Amino acid sequence: MASLRGFTDALLTTDRRQRFRLAQAWLASAMMCFCVLALHIANGFGLVDTGPIWWWSAASVAGMLVVVSVIRGGANKRFADPALTMQQMLYAILCAAWAYSFAGQAHSLVGIILAVILMFGMFGLSSRQVIWVGFYTLGLFGFVMMLASRRNPEHYPPGGEIVYFMMLCIMVIGVGLLTVRLHRMRDRLRRQKLELEAALAHIHRLATHDDLTGLVNRRHMQELLENERMRLERSEQDWCVALIDLDHFKSVNDAHGHAIGDEVLRALSRHAHTLIRRTDVLARWGGEEFVLLLPNTPLAQAVISLERLREHFHGHPLVVQDITLPVSFSAGLTEHLRGESVAETLERADKLCYQAKTLGRNRVERG
Numbered sequence: 001m002a003s004l005r006g007f008t009d010a011l012l013t014t015d016r017r018q019r020f021r022l023a024q025a026w027l028a029s030a031m032m033c034f035c036v037l038a039l040h041i042a043n044g045f046g047l048v049d050t051g052p053i054w055w056w057s058a059a060s061v062a063g064m065l066v067v068v069s070v071i072r073g074g075a076n077k078r079f080a081d082p083a084l085t086m087q088q089m090l091y092a093i094l095c096a097a098w099a100y101s102f103a104g105q106a107h108s109l110v111g112i113i114l115a116v117i118l119m120f121g122m123f124g125l126s127s128r129q130v131i132w133v134g135f136y137t138l139g140l141f142g143f144v145m146m147l148a149s150r151r152n153p154e155h156y157p158p159g160g161e162i163v164y165f166m167m168l169c170i171m172v173i174g175v176g177l178l179t180v181r182l183h184r185m186r187d188r189l190r191r192q193k194l195e196l197e198a199a200l201a202h203i204h205r206l207a208t209h210d211d212l213t214g215l216v217n218r219r220h221m222q223e224l225l226e227n228e229r230m231r232l233e234r235s236e237q238d239w240c241v242a243l244i245d246l247d248h249f250k251s252v253n254d255a256h257g258h259a260i261g262d263e264v265l266r267a268l269s270r271h272a273h274t275l276i277r278r279t280d281v282l283a284r285w286g287g288e289e290f291v292l293l294l295p296n297t298p299l300a301q302a303v304i305s306l307e308r309l310r311e312h313f314h315g316h317p318l319v320v321q322d323i324t325l326p327v328s329f330s331a332g333l334t335e336h337l338r339g340e341s342v343a344e345t346l347e348r349a350d351k352l353c354y355q356a357k358t359l360g361r362n363r364v365e366r367g
């Protein structure tokens with residue numbers, strides 16, 4: 001198993017994107033070898049004007065192998081299309097046109113080969129490139145057919161060549177239209193996928209964040225607290241939880257209206273975010289209640305953070321729509337004890353917060 005993996009890695013590299021390109025190039029080379037074989041079989045039955053068949057075989061296979069080596073060596077990354085689809089197609093069509101010129105009685109076989117080349121490569125091209133490849137194919141084959149019917153009218157009768165060219169035109173137009181349609185479908189699917197991803201991200205945000213303040217919501221905070229508990233169950237790291245409740249918030253609503261109250265909650269959340277550590281998580285627990293998670297923080301350090309926050313709000317009244325509003329909060333701060341549940345930690349924080357209220361508000365009680 002390991003040796004097979006080693007072989008495929010050597011053949012296709014370990015880079016995921018390069019692997020795909022190389023696999024495509026190897027497949028194109030294998031198909032070219034198969035076409036070469038088919039023409040040689042036709043030659044075996046005496047259907048081909050032998051002339052340049054060996055030169056053609058060598059050039060056809062070598063050209064495809066050059067593409068494989070360019071991709072294997074990584075030089076393809078400098079091109080706008082690192083899969084080198086256009087280059088491979090132009091070369092393969094050139095080889096097909098050359099084959100047509102000497103295939104004699106077997107020249108109808110080349111039409112099938114050309115169809116395979118067009119179908120195989122068209123999906124990797126842009127709509128504009130598809131049009132160019134179409135013109136290139138018709139121009140090249142038109143020229144080769146004209147030349148062949150002049151040189152060898154026995155195997156390439158002019159009437160037959162005209163009909164053959166008309167069929168070629170229909171095939172090129174058909175494949176071209178199909179490709180343009182597929183491109184449109186692919187673009188639409190890509191757009192829908194992006195829209196779906198954005199919608200999922202939006203739904204996820206709605207499910208985990210509070211609408212009014214943009215803070216983490218209660219449900220998500222409970223998950224985060226539980227994760228923290230499980231993560232640090234057997235570790236020496238300490239972490240704390242604070243339950244923060246605004247003081248006399250009802251009077252803000254009563255005096256200035258609910259809209260101003262909402263604005264206070266928003267402004268307060270924004271300010272608080274700039275004052276806590278990046279690793280701390282502040283959640284809206286409900287109404288004018290917040291929960292702050294302080295990971296990797298022992299109680300003594302957490303007290304400093306909470307006091308800083310309290311002093312800041314106490315010393316800097318919020319200005320909302322030109323109204324200056326003094327804001328303070330009471331908080332219960334506690335350290336999570338190993339072995340206890342998150343609910344038990346929160347209950348202790350809640351009791352401490354209540355204590356802070358009864359002791360006069362605008363204070364942090366710890367325990």
Ligand SMILES: Nc1nc2c(ncn2[C@@H]2O[C@H](COP(=O)(O)OP(=O)(O)OP(=O)(O)O)[C@@H](O)[C@H]2O)c(=O)[nH]1
Nearest residue numbers: 245246247248249250251253258259261262287288
């Ligand atoms: N504007 C606004 N007010 C809210 C929101 N959620 C809760 N409140 C208000 O917050 C107030 C909470 O009042 P209380 O529970 O009496 O608390 P308090 O007035 O802050 O008093 P203490 O907590 O005892 O200091 C009520 O008036 C609620 O209507 C909200 O989303 N927006």
